[in-house]
Amino acid sequence: MSGVHEIVGFFHTLALFRGLDTSQLEDVAQMVQPFERGPEETLFQQGDASDGMYIIRTGSVEIRARVPGDEAMTLARLGAGDLLGEVALLDRGVRTATALVVEKTEGYWFGRRHFEILRLDRKPASLSLMQRLIENTCVSVRRSYARIAELLQEAAPLSRVPANARVGFAEADASGVPFGSLPFFSRLSPRELQDVLEAGRLLRAERGTVLYLQGAPSHEVFIVLRGAVRTMLQHGDTNFQIAVHAPGSIVGVLSALDGRPNATSCEACEDSKVLAFERSAMETLRATPTPPSWYLSEHVHEGLVRVLRRCTDHASRLELERHLQAAERGASDV
């Protein structure tokens, strides 16, 4: 379909590659593989392993998620210049939707393995690309929260309102925490673990303690060490639970990454122990060119993608409940 020069020319027009110079774009262009599919063909199926990102040059693709009852919900229609499946470069999950070609579509496939090669070679292109991917994912997460808020207008769940911020927080120590069994921490050497612990503050949060509030400026991120916390979306005077975060999970990263106010509130749903980092401390940790920095970045990105996937699940369930309620009322316009 095209040579490197032509691909680079196309990439220059994409927001994803904003800030990359021609030499960096050539590094990426040498890695991508052209694809071409006809109408009714799929680029990937829901449930497939996520192995890479598609960049559409021409054509039209519909993103559809299956829902119970053998129906499909159309999530988006994408065309020239759009990306799909880009979160595959950030984690190793499975596709949450099917990409169905509507009109003949051509473009480029960029595999996660290719991206990893660029990163291992410390190519500057990989750093810029990673930054853009994270920005894109942050936008997608906030858009997903907005979609859930829309759906909640029609189906308010029962829930609780947060207590006063920070009630119950107390200093804690690291005794009894089996760091070697927890995600992220298990990859650190004793010396690296010590450095990470010294960069943060160990806190005890009793059940119901609010870690941060929706709409407030972001000051800290938290890694759960024991117990669990939940993120919640405010809906009127109630809250809708987005996700429950187990030991090893990191929360508060969306606002820390995009600098905007917290999109959700977060409370301890069990008596918990957390490691809190000031945003600046986390940025210092992530920016330091050491293995812990790489592990932390991976952990942050995976956490972000997990929330994105969870939002897709909620949207599907709320849509389903809306259909069932409409059927109960005898309506046919959903």
Add this chain to the structure above:
Amino acid sequence: MCRVLAYLGSPIPLENLLYKPDSSLLKQAYQPQMHHMLNLAGFGMMAWDPASHVPEVPYRYATTELPIFDANLRNLSAKLRPRCALAHVRGVPYHERVHVSQQNLHPFHYEGTSLALAHNGDLEQFDMYKFALAEHVRPEIRAKIRGSTDSEWIYALLLSQLEDPGARPSPDEIVRALDAALAVLRKVRHQEGAARSSSTNLFVSDGSMLVATRFTYDFGCYGDSVHEGHLRYSSQWFTVGRDYDFHDGEWKMIGGAANADSILVASEPLTVDTSTWLEVPEYSALCATLDDGKLTMRTVELTA
């Protein structure tokens, strides 16, 4: 850790739930997809078949044998077409202190009551506070406890929270009673110093509706070591539609949500492909009823 399924809807061949799908309930006894323990301590089932004699009275089948080798169950499941079923394969820790017996098989159902209950989970440190629960269980219910499981005590607690355990409660009353029973358990656990992750996924039915909770106490709280249950919330999934069968090369319901007349709730999907299933949210209950053949379903967050 057990595996459970609950079905409510139009009559369905029982074998479509227990045997035929690629990850059917009985296959989950020896090859579950979503946890690592085998479920070898027996099988129990209650099924409400509208074509049977006295259809409101469920058929009960329970065996401490491995159900996959049970020819009677295989033959029976090809004949029965229940509109509601509650089935359970029991998983227990691998040691000699566990009692594998008929009395400990789920679902639990006391004579004179309408509700049956199956449990997927395990109350860690249960012996620490088992007898402290007694004061919260009505004496007439307490007298019926026969087995040694934490699950039967939860059932007894649930019945004790109902205004009239002999009546047929509405789904809302069941959710309130479940929430109250879970709150009693949380309080007693706290008083007695039990604070380890304990999953309490419950499946409750009277043959005309079902309520399923996805709930874990002290999730993420571990003792001397961390295991799977501390890092992953015990799973529970559901699917809705019509005619759960092998359609277009896969096991699924068809007909769309707006025309749904059936629901299937399970510890894990009955197929390796999970794309037609959704997860029940954590700390929540799913309630389903049938009204003139139409399914109604909602999820509510528990406050316990």
